[in-house]
Amino acid sequence: MRRRLDMQLDELNELLTHMGELCQVAINKATKALKNGDVSQAKKVQKADMKIDQIEKDIESLCMKMLLEQQPVARDLRQVSAALKMITDMERIGDQTSDIAEIVISENITESMELVELTQMAEAAGKMVKDSVRAYVNQDLSLTRKVIEADDEVDRMFVENKKELVEYIAKDKGKHGERAMDLIMVAKYLERIGDHATNIAEWVEYSITGIRIEGN
Amino acid sequence: MRRRLDMQLDELNELLTHMGELCQVAINKATKALKNGDVSQAKKVQKADMKIDQIEKDIESLCMKMLLEQQPVARDLRQVSAALKMITDMERIGDQTSDIAEIVISENITESMELVELTQMAEAAGKMVKDSVRAYVNQDLSLTRKVIEADDEVDRMFVENKKELVEYIAKDKGKHGERAMDLIMVAKYLERIGDHATNIAEWVEYSITGIRIEGN
Incomplete structure (x- = not known):
């Protein structure tokens, strides 16, 4: 029979994956809104950010319940504490997409604009977020490495x-x-979204190896 | 005899005031570091941000203790919940000063630079933070109004x-x-620091009047 803790860890993984997906969708929507000066799309991003905030609270409650009821140790404990750290970074990613949306809303754009570089940067940052969460779910150390390396590319694009x-x-002018x-x-x-994805990847590495690398 | 809750509310006020002061000092230090391209000063700002994060956790624990042990109602309850909201905004203010410090650290400035407008903006934002916390401690509705009005000036400066x-x-170029x-x-x-100070002022108004105004 499976431990109750394992079932809760599965639930945690599902919620984290969902939160990661919401972040990625928010990044994509924010970039599209920016490209087309689409205020109603931008407002949807801000609503998505509220959803991200809500799921953060849900995950936090689940983690607290697991810590109190199951008193996990070793790798299980690290997985729960890494999750608690990861959601802080994901919540900030949500904030940043909302900040981008705010800029779209406050701008006065009448024409759409070619934003090749910025779109590429958004894609790269979004992929980092997706991969970092996938690395957590699959406990994949090679994928965390890829995320951390991708951050250099995002910095260069900046x-x-x-x-x-x-x-x-x-x-x-x-x-x-x-x-x-x-x-x-x-x-x-x-x-900054790239930085947060890097943080997430570093927390995943910690949850697997028990070693905490200095974050940025 | 004073209620235990009142003593705890006093302690809460002291901690909040202290957190507000730390934010203000961080804003001043970040601006000075920026003005002089002073990397060691900028690193101090990042350390101050860690202190702000720590005091946020202390206040959070105290609030939780008050909620669980004292089960406050009406205005007392509003004061505790407003405090919990305020510290989130103050913590973000700390993050933003740390973001400014990061820019100073990553820059390559060889000469100091005249930044009259920006220094004034930093002073105005710092004052808003200070006043918003003072308004909480003194439960001063006229001061919260001043903070909310001052935000228009900071937006104009931006x-x-x-x-x-x-x-x-x-x-x-x-x-x-x-x-x-x-x-x-x-x-x-x-x-954004101005926005957070405005949020704080709005939470203070809620704690006094029970009416929550839409935030920005």
Whole structure:
């Protein structure tokens, strides 16, 4: 017969996967909203962020219940504590997508705009989030490594974006100035999403190995 | 004889005031670090953020203890729940000062720079944080109003900063481009600090009046 703790760990995995999916969807929606200046889409992102906050609370309650009722030890205990840390990072990811949405809502865009670099950055950050949660569910150390390495690429994209946006402003400050200033903040939020995904990957490594690597 | 709950509420007020002070000091230090490109000062801000995270946990524990042991009702209950909300906003303020510090650390500044507007914005945001906590301790509804009004001024400063930084880049992209891109993010963080102080003020109003105003 399976332990009650194992069933609860399965439930925890499902909730974490779901939270990770919500984050990924929020990142995609926020990027689309930004691309098209779509305010109603942006408002949906903010609603998704509230859902992410709610599922964080659900996972927190489940973890507390597991800790109190089952008093897990060793790897089980590490898995629960890693989950508690991971949801903090995922909740911040939700906040950052909501920050991007806020920029879309407060902007006054009349034309859609080509945002190849930023879209790629959003895709890369979204993939990091997805992979970090998959690494937790499958307890996959090679996948955590991939996430941590991918962060360098996202950081590089951020620097590139910054340079491009400076060129943009220098070319025509009246036309591009305000928009470029908004976009650099969006790029910064995406870069932070990459940092949070890296944190998640590091917590997954801890849950598997028991060794905690210094985060960023 | 005073109720045990009143003594605990006093303790809660002291801790909240202390947390508010730590936030204010962090904002000041982060601004100074930014002004002088002072990396060691910036690292102190990040340490202060860890202290803020710790005191958040202390206040959370105290609130939980009060809720479980004393089962407060009406205004007492509102005060405890408002405190729980306020510390989330203060913790985010700490994060934002740490984000500013991170920018200072990752920058490569060789010269100090005149940042009149940004310094004023930091002062205004810091004052909002201080006043919002003072309003809680003194249960002062006129002070919460002042905080909420001050946020419009901080928002206005943010827009001004954005315009100035665009001019900066347009003037000499090679010399000012990268720095200006960093500074707009700092301005954004300060603007968010203003939002969090506004949230705190709104929670204080709720704790006094029982009416919750829509936050931003």
